[in-house]
Structures are given as C-alpha cells and as structure tokens.
Amino acid sequence: MNASSVIFDPAFDWPVLWVAGAVIVALLLFALWRGLKGWALRLLGASALLFALAGPSLQMEDRAPEGDIMVAIVDESASQRLSDRAEQTQAALDALTARVAATEGLELRVTRMGDGEDNRGSLLMTTLSEALAELPRDRVAGMVLISDGRLHDLEAAPELQAPLHLLQTGHEDDWDRRLTITNAPAFAILDEEQEIRLRIDDMGDAPGTESVDLSIAIDGEEPQTYTVPVGRELALPITLTHGGQNVIQFSTSMEEGELTDRNNAAVVTMNGVRDRLRVLLVSGVPHPGTRTWRNLLKSDSAVDLVHFTILRPPEKQDGVPVSELSLIAFPTQELFMEKIDEFDLIIFDRYKLRGILPASYLISVRDYIEGGGAVLVAAGPDLASAQSLARSPLGDVLPGSPTARVLEEGFSPEVTDLGDRHPVTRGLEDFAPEDGWGRWMRLIEMTETEAGMTVMSGAGERPLLTLDRVGEGRVALLASDHAWLWDRGFEGGGPQLELLKRLAHWMMKEPELEEEALTAEASGGEVIVTRRTMDEGARSLTVTRPDGTEEDMAMEEVAPGVFESTFATGDVGLFRLSEGDQEAVVAVGPASPKEFEETIASEADLLPVMDPMRGGAVAVEDGAPSLRAVQPGRAAVGRGWIGFTPRGAYVVEDLRIVPLAPAWLMLLIAASLAVAAWLVEGRGRRRKAA
Numbered sequence: 001m002n003a004s005s006v007i008f009d010p011a012f013d014w015p016v017l018w019v020a021g022a023v024i025v026a027l028l029l030f031a032l033w034r035g036l037k038g039w040a041l042r043l044l045g046a047s048a049l050l051f052a053l054a055g056p057s058l059q060m061e062d063r064a065p066e067g068d069i070m071v072a073i074v075d076e077s078a079s080q081r082l083s084d085r086a087e088q089t090q091a092a093l094d095a096l097t098a099r100v101a102a103t104e105g106l107e108l109r110v111t112r113m114g115d116g117e118d119n120r121g122s123l124l125m126t127t128l129s130e131a132l133a134e135l136p137r138d139r140v141a142g143m144v145l146i147s148d149g150r151l152h153d154l155e156a157a158p159e160l161q162a163p164l165h166l167l168q169t170g171h172e173d174d175w176d177r178r179l180t181i182t183n184a185p186a187f188a189i190l191d192e193e194q195e196i197r198l199r200i201d202d203m204g205d206a207p208g209t210e211s212v213d214l215s216i217a218i219d220g221e222e223p224q225t226y227t228v229p230v231g232r233e234l235a236l237p238i239t240l241t242h243g244g245q246n247v248i249q250f251s252t253s254m255e256e257g258e259l260t261d262r263n264n265a266a267v268v269t270m271n272g273v274r275d276r277l278r279v280l281l282v283s284g285v286p287h288p289g290t291r292t293w294r295n296l297l298k299s300d301s302a303v304d305l306v307h308f309t310i311l312r313p314p315e316k317q318d319g320v321p322v323s324e325l326s327l328i329a330f331p332t333q334e335l336f337m338e339k340i341d342e343f344d345l346i347i348f349d350r351y352k353l354r355g356i357l358p359a360s361y362l363i364s365v366r367d368y369i370e371g372g373g374a375v376l377v378a379a380g381p382d383l384a385s386a387q388s389l390a391r392s393p394l395g396d397v398l399p400g401s402p403t404a405r406v407l408e409e410g411f412s413p414e415v416t417d418l419g420d421r422h423p424v425t426r427g428l429e430d431f432a433p434e435d436g437w438g439r440w441m442r443l444i445e446m447t448e449t450e451a452g453m454t455v456m457s458g459a460g461e462r463p464l465l466t467l468d469r470v471g472e473g474r475v476a477l478l479a480s481d482h483a484w485l486w487d488r489g490f491e492g493g494g495p496q497l498e499l500l501k502r503l504a505h506w507m508m509k510e511p512e513l514e515e516e517a518l519t520a521e522a523s524g525g526e527v528i529v530t531r532r533t534m535d536e537g538a539r540s541l542t543v544t545r546p547d548g549t550e551e552d553m554a555m556e557e558v559a560p561g562v563f564e565s566t567f568a569t570g571d572v573g574l575f576r577l578s579e580g581d582q583e584a585v586v587a588v589g590p591a592s593p594k595e596f597e598e599t600i601a602s603e604a605d606l607l608p609v610m611d612p613m614r615g616g617a618v619a620v621e622d623g624a625p626s627l628r629a630v631q632p633g634r635a636a637v638g639r640g641w642i643g644f645t646p647r648g649a650y651v652v653e654d655l656r657i658v659p660l661a662p663a664w665l666m667l668l669i670a671a672s673l674a675v676a677a678w679l680v681e682g683r684g685r686r687r688k689a690a
Contacts, residue, residue, distance in 0.1 A: 052666030095624030121152030142644030170601025244511030370471030399452025419455030421561030546573025
C-alpha cells in the first residue's frame with residue numbers, strides 16, 4: 001500500500017513567514033490603490049518566493065497494514081465457579097475465538113483473571129488496563145469481558161476509543177441468600193452483653209421466604225438456632241464468658257436452587273477482655289515487700305486495688321482510742337462476706353492470725369476459692385508460727401504445710417524441671433543478668449505434698465513457689481517474703497516484675513498463661529497451631545477442614561511444654577483443631593469475601609464504562625453473538641451481535657521525499673515575474689506620458 005502527502009520544511013519559523021506574507025499583501029493593496037498595472041505579476045512573484053521559503057516536498061510512503069486486535073478478559077474468580085458458569089465461560093471463549101478467526105485482519109488476545117489478593121474481589125478493570133499496557137493502543141479494535149459482570153475496581157477503567165462488551169454468564173432465574181455482618185466489635189468485656197448486627201437478604205429470582213433459621217455457635221460448640229426475618233437488620237446480644245479469642249459463627253442452611261452456601265455463613269472473632277481487675281491486698285505486717293506489691297498493682301491502670309494493712313496489732317496497748325486509729329472504719333464484713341465474689345484476686349502478704357479476721361471470714365475466702373476465685377499467699381516467718389494461716393480454714397486449700405522452720409540464709413531461686421514447662425516460670429532464665437539472679441535471704445520450709453506444682457525452688461531444692469487448682473479456683477504459695485530484693489537490684493536483682501505479673505495473670509485465668517491450651521493463628525496462607533501442656537511425650541494434632549475432611553499431623557516441641565504445627569491451606573472457612581482433650585477453632589479467610597457479596601450476574605456495574613465506549617452486554621445463555629465491523633462513533637452492539645472498530649494501523653516500510661520547489665527554480669521564477677511586472681508598469685507610464 002502506497003500513500004503520498006505534501007510536507008513543509010520552512011527556512012524560517014512559520015510566524016516569520018506569516019508576517020512576510022502580511023507585508024506582501026499590504027504592499028499589493030497599496031499597488032492596487034495607486035493603480036499599478038503589474039500588481040498581479042508582483043503577487044505571483046512574491047507567492048513563488050514565499051512558497052520556496054516554506055520548503056515544500058512530496059513524501060511517498062510504502063505502508064504495510066497491521067491487523068486489529070480484539071482483547072478478551074476471562075473472569076475465573078470464585079463467583080465464576082458457581083453453578084455452570086465455568087462451562088458457560090469456556091463456551092463463550094471458544095465461540096469468540098472462532099468468530100475472530102473467521103474475521104480477516106483481526107486477532108484475539110486472551111488474559112485470564114483470578115481472585116484479587118487480600119480479599120480485593122474481582123479486579124476486571126485492573127486486569128484490562130494491564131493487558132492493554134502490553135499492546136499497541138492503535139491496533140486495539142474492541143474489548144470483551146467474559147464474566148458475571150460483578151467487579152470491585154470500576155475506578156481503574158482505562159480510556160480507549162474502542163468498544164467494550166460483556167459476555168455475561170449466569171442465568172436469568174438464578175437466586176442466592178446472603179448473610180452479612182454489618183457491625184461487630186473487635187473487643188468485648190467479659191460477662192457483659194454486646195451487640196452484633198447482621199442481616200439476611202435474598203437476591204435474584206428468590207422464592208420469597210419471609211423467615212429462616214439462624215444458627216449461632218461460639219468456639220465450635222453446639223450451635224443454638226433461632227428463627228429470624230429475611231431482609232431486615234438484626235441486633236443480636238452476645239455475652240463472652242472467657243478471655244482471649246472468641247470465634248462466633250453465624251450460619252443459615254442452604255436451600256434448593258440457591259447458587260451457593262459460601263455466603264450463608266459469617267465468622268466474627270472477638271477478644272474477651274476484663275473491664276477492671278479488682279484485687280484485694282491484705283498486708284499483715286508492714287515490711288519492704290508491701291510497697292513492692294502495691295507498686296506492681298497500682299502500675300496497671302486496669303487494676304482496682306483495695307489495700308487492707310494492719311499497722312497496729314490488737315495486743316498493742318498504747319491508750320489510743322479505737323476511733324482515732326483510722327480515718328474510716330475498714331468494711332471487713334462487707335469485703336470478706338458480702339462482696340468477696342467481686343474480687344478477681346486476693347493476696348495475703350505476711351498475714352497471720354490475730355483475731356482481726358475471724359474464722360468465718362476465712363471460711364468465706366476458702367469457699368470463694370472453690371467457687372472460682374484466686375488467692376496468693378506471700379509467706380513470711382509468721383507462716384511457720386502458731387498464728388500461721390495454715391492453722392486456719394485456709395490451710396485446707398494451701399498447696400503445702402509449713403514445718404515451723406525458717407531458713408535465714410542466702411539462696412538463689414531456681415526454676416524446677418516442672419517450672420520449665422509451666423507458663424508462669426517458663427523462660428524466666430532469659431531475664432537473668434550475666435552473673436545470674438540475686439539471692440533471697442529467707443525461706444519458709446514447706447513439706448512437699450501431692451497437691452500442687454512446685455515451679456520454683458529455694459535452698460536445698462525446697463519448694464519456693466507452688467501453684468494449685470482447688471475446685472474452680474486457684475491458689476499460689478510463695479514461701480518467702482524477699483521477692484522485693486530483686487526489685488531493689490540486690491546482687492543484680494532478677495525478674496521480679498515479670499514473675500509477679502505472670503503469677504497474678506495465671507491466677508486470674510488469663511488465657512495466655514493456661515498450662516493446658518490449644519491455640520491457633522491464621523496468617524496469610526498458613527495456620528500456626530500452638531499446644532501448651534505440662535505432660536511430656538509426642539503430640540498429634542487433628543485438623544478438621546471446612547469441608548469436613550480430617551487430617552492428622554505431628555507437632556514439634558519448640559520449647560519445654562510448647563508444641564507447634566504449621567500447615568498451609570487454600571480453603572476459606574472454620575477449621576476445627578483437637579489435640580488430646582483440648583479443642584480450638586480458627587477462622588481462615590475474610591468473614592465476608594467480596595466475591596460472594598453479590599453473586600447474581602448483572603451488567604449494571606459495567607454500564608458506566610460500556611456506554612461511553614458504545615458497547616453493551618450479551619447473555620451467554622442466549623447464544624454466542626456474531627462480530628461486525630462498525631465505524632467510529634456508531635453503536636457497536638445489537639441483537640445477537642457485537643461490534644469492533646477497525647483501526648487501520650500500519651507500518652511504514654519505505655519513505656521517499658522529493659522537493660517540490662528547488663530554490664534556484666523558484667528564485668528564477670520570482671525574478672522573471674518581478675522583471676515582467678517592472679516592464680508592464682514602465683509601458684503603462686510611457687503611455688500615460690504620451
């Protein structure tokens with residue numbers, strides 16, 4: 001294919017030539033006004049001169065035409081795997097390939113699109129923009145999307161003067177039910193009612209059901225079922241009973257004809273937290289450790305501390321009236337009888353029997369422990385005396401009995417073999433300074449009993465810290481009142497703050513310090529499962545996937561008493577885990593995947609993009625459309641056909657340029673015309689003179 005055109009290469013910039021032309025026109029007008037006879041010849045001469053200065057040339061091109069391109073984006077996201085949409089997609093692609101192959105000068109470029117990362121949904125426009133970036137824009141004659149029409153990146157639509165069409169999968173009578181969490185708090189206060197909002201909607205050609213059964217399960221336990229209305233937002237009260245992660249699953253059953261049950265369930269993960277930790281500290285004798293306990297508890301803004309200190313023993317007789325011993329009367333009966341269950345932890349710091357707390361109060365404390373409370377006894381020499389708490393009703397639940405011997409000698413506390421596996425003392429050695437922990441200078445000798453776990457030992461490997469569970473509650477016995485030496489940095493100190501904080505949290509049943517626990521965390525495409533146990537031996541994890549299949553896998557011991565197992569998963573949903581008598585659940589994937597927010601096929605989302613590009617939507621179930629070439633600006637879609645706009649792109653294989661006005665020739669013409677004009681004007685003047 002050959003093509004010719006005239007091009008210019010001016011000797012001066014175009015504004016200079018335009019000014020010169022304007023001057024020539026002005027002079028010619030002046031010549032006309034004066035009646036000069038040679039003005040026409042002067043016009044031709046000036047024009048020849050300007051034409052020569054413009055540098056005209058004839059450009060001849062040998063062009064090789066290039067074919068047009070039809071771009072096809074094939075949607076293979078999760079929603080395209082519903083019903084028979086995958087078969088429809090393949091059939092539409094095969095038909096389009098055949099139509100393009102039968103059209104001369106048109107070729108097909110196919111790009112496939114999967115699910116967007118990080119739950120971004122269907123990125124049709126992003127995929128189209130990336131495909132166009134790799135193609136010459138002047139050859140793209142049309143674009144086709146084979147999809148259900150649902151997308152989540154309309155703002156990324158490219159600008160291109162070529163028709164955009166949708167070959168829409170799905171069926172006109174499709175319908176689906178969707179459960180959506182509209183509002184759910186990330187945290188909830190234990191034992192307080194929280195509100196989760198959700199709604200259930202029927203989409204498409206639904207059967208018109210007014211109510212459905214909604215199942216609610218917490219941490220994989222037996223679900224409870226309620227009948228709720230369809231198409232209305234529901235406010236459901238939820239009360240969390242344990243701290244840490246709580247997995248709440250909502251689901252409705254799948255009905256006949258429904259597209260999918262993937263959006264019939266939603267999972268909410270809520271962390272249970274305590275509102276305020278109420279601690280009662282009972283100090284029997286003022287000593288340096290009292291301030292240590294008080295500073296520790298007051299440093300946490302979430303702790304409400306009630307401190308009961310006995311500064312003046314009853315046997316002291318100094319004549320001071322009882323009414324002047326304190327600013328207010330301490331409400332012992334109210335604290336130890338009426339409101340004792342409101343405390344999360346009670347600490348007896350060097351307390352001994354003096355008649356201030358009668359036996360009935362201590363019986364109440366024992367019942368408080370058995371009912372689920374927590375008591376920590378930080379013992380001093382008084383525990384080995386006749387006034388020892390071990391001789392009170394509390395002695396029935398203490399994990400050990402004093403021998404009445406107090407060892408006044410220096411010793412360095414050590415973590416026992418059992419303590420290496422216990423969350424309270426596991427890894428405490430990591431906090432040791434280079435020279436090791438500082439010494440304590442006093443130890444109350446205790447007899448070892450079968451009850452309880454000794455996690456730290458003192459002089460002669462005697463029990464130092466013993467933990468025990470009594471009924472529903474917990475008891476800890478620290479057989480020394482010299483923990484404060486670590487806080488003061490004596491001989492380098494030690495992890496006093498870390499130890500006491502862990503101890504308090506274990507007693508208040510914080511999930512991260514449970515000895516026997518199975519936890520799981522989903523990160524990316526992996527699930528990391530952690531098993532904490534006091535038992536030794538190999539552990540085997542059973543994983544139940546969302547589809548009901550089970551898999552057993554070994555767990556590796558990564559620290560004393562800590563086993564881990566990691567497995568990859570492409571599934572989305574609720575995984576059930578079990579190891580021994582421990583069970584856990586973990587939700588993998590988003591609670592509401594974008595791919596299943598709208599599952600009914602529709603072209604509505606794409607109309608703002610297709611209309612300006614003169615394209616449209618054709619249902620695949622109505623048959624494969626034919627292809628037509630349409631001119632720019634004309635409608636490119638009709639009944640049973642879609643159009644493309646030929647772009648006429650080409651490649652120049654050879655280029656020749658021939659000057660149209662050689663300088664010497666144009667100068668000769670201009671000079672000849674100027675002389676002719678002078679002769680004509682001279683003859684005219686002679687005639688006028690005669």
